[in-house]
Amino acid sequence: MTTPLMSGQAGASESTLSNPGFERGDLSGWSTTGTAFHGSVTNQPGWGWGCCFNQQGTYHLWGFAGGGDAPTGTVTSEPFTLTGTGMVSVLVSGGRNDDQLYVALTTLDGTVLHKATGTDDEAYRRVTWDAREHLGEQLRITAVDRATGGWGHINLDDVRVGLDKAPARASMGSPPTGTSPRGRAPRPRSGSARARIPSATSSTTRSTSRTATHCGVPSDRRTAFSPAPSSSTATPPGSPAPHRKRSSPRTA
Numbered sequence: 001m002t003t004p005l006m007s008g009q010a011g012a013s014e015s016t017l018s019n020p021g022f023e024r025g026d027l028s029g030w031s032t033t034g035t036a037f038h039g040s041v042t043n044q045p046g047w048g049w050g051c052c053f054n055q056q057g058t059y060h061l062w063g064f065a066g067g068g069d070a071p072t073g074t075v076t077s078e079p080f081t082l083t084g085t086g087m088v089s090v091l092v093s094g095g096r097n098d099d100q101l102y103v104a105l106t107t108l109d110g111t112v113l114h115k116a117t118g119t120d121d122e123a124y125r126r127v128t129w130d131a132r133e134h135l136g137e138q139l140r141i142t143a144v145d146r147a148t149g150g151w152g153h154i155n156l157d158d159v160r161v162g163l164d165k166a167p168a169r170a171s172m173g174s175p176p177t178g179t180s181p182r183g184r185a186p187r188p189r190s191g192s193a194r195a196r197i198p199s200a201t202s203s204t205t206r207s208t209s210r211t212a213t214h215c216g217v218p219s220d221r222r223t224a225f226s227p228a229p230s231s232s233t234a235t236p237p238g239s240p241a242p243h244r245k246r247s248s249p250r251t252a
């Protein structure tokens with residue numbers, strides 16, 4: 001019912017990434033460590049007992065597909081130059097663990113600028129990062145999986161570089177993380193312009209402490225991440241909420 005703010009339907013992203021949405025059906029343009037993402041590029045629309053991932057296009061990176069939850073590892077994109085609007089957005093889903101499962105925007109030396117974990121849900125949601133202060137720089141996208149237990153996987157699709165407009169809300173942070181004591185459901189606040197984008201200050205000498213905060217991993221799980229835009233939910237039109245299939249009820 002809510003219409004997406006951003007036109008996520010726009011086919012392949014125009015970025016300098018050669019395979020930003022895994023539409024080549026493989027991991028070309030990406031490099032891995034470990035085994036978590038081996039065999040994880042899939043065209044599956046659902047995860048077996050539920051549906052749907054709602055990936056962009058045909059293929060996506062389902063962290064579970066290769067070897068389940070147990071394997072660990074990383075997958076990292078080739079470098080790209082941040083151009084256009086300075087926004088970088090990704091589709092993320094999978095397990096929720098801010099420290100062990102996340103997709104990150106990093107510098108070439110691996111410094112994390114922004115990151116987002118899953119929400120214990122396989123359905124993708126779009127996360128948009130305002131990276132305007134890094135326009136012109138070379139960056140990468142990395143997915144990290146250090147988790148081995150239940151929900152120990154992270155999924156990624158459709159990296160969009162410099163295409164999305166700055167969201168109406170602050171996008172400094174990342175989506176809700178597992179460390180939030182307030183629970184997992186961000187309160188929908190339709191229409192409330194909750195935060196302002198400090199566009200005027202984006203080119204000024206903003207204190208680097210902000211970047212440092214993100215890079216340095218918040219000391220004691222302070223709420224460094226603002227809630228995700230509630231309007232870009234992972235529930236697309238026509239998609240039933242994922243539910244567990246129970247054993248079929250017995251009828252007389």
Ligand SMILES: [Ca+2]
Nearest residue numbers: 021056057059
């Ligand atoms: Ca895709």
